[in-house]
Amino acid sequence: MKRYIFPAIRLTIVLIVLLAGVYPLLIAAVAKLAPGKGDGITVTHHGKVVGYANVGQTFTEDKYFWSRPSAVDYNAGGSGGSNKGPANPAYLAVVQARIDTFLAHNPGVQKADIPAELVTASGSGLDPDLSPAAAEIQIPRIARERRLPESRIRELVKQYTNGPLLGFLGPSKVNVLQLNIALDDLK
Known part of the structure; x- marks a missing residue:
């Protein structure tokens, strides 16, 4: 033994x-x-910290690009998804409410055209990025609210779109916080 x-x-x-x-x-x-020395990469605007580059945050005003929903309210200390399956009635009700809200704020958009990422939370609940398609579909609302031409906002989205890592790994993406800061800086 x-x-x-x-x-x-x-x-x-x-x-x-x-x-x-x-x-x-x-x-x-x-x-x-690593960048940020292990504490995350802070984003400053006019000398004030406004968020983190690698953690999403909520934007609900019509003049801003909306982020991907979060099941954990963008709490980086407790990341995670809702853990509800695609047939769960509570999950379906939440997604339908998000669809209804999006359609109410984006007239002219068809339900079938809404990118899934705008109405479903990610596995981490912290995604700071959207696909270019998810940003593009919001341009008419933002242009209307800010009284700017859609072409100017479309240029901004292209400017803040990052291609795949090394040109082929992963999708193109747009950081919502940085894009919204650039929107506020438009004259």
């Missing part, structure tokens, strides 16, 4: 030290080398 218990106890102690001590310290040290 001693032959098996003592090696198991030693292995447990070694793994606790490695996995609960050394590994987290190593990851924290690597994070300090």
Whole structure:
């Protein structure tokens, strides 16, 4: 019995030290080398911190691009999805309410044309980006509210669209916070 218990106890102690001590310290040290020094990349506007570049936030005014909905109210400390399946009646009711709200604020848009990302929350609930299509569909509303030509806002969306990583990994995307800051800076 001693032959098996003592090696198991030693292995447990070694793994606790490695996995609960050394590994987290190593990851924290690597994070300090990343942009934002492991604390996230803050976005400032006129000297004031207005958000984080890699964490979404809510925009509900018609003069702004709306972000993807969040099941956790954009709380970076507790990211996660709703964990409700696509046939769950409560989930379907929430999605339908989001569709109704979007259609009410975006007259002329057909239900079938709404990108899914504008009415469904992501798995993390923190997505800061939209697809160019999800930004494009909101342009008429924003142009009307800001009394600007749609072409000017469309140029802004193109300017803030980032292509796939390395030109082929992942989709093109638009950071909603940075786009809305640029909208506010338009003269």
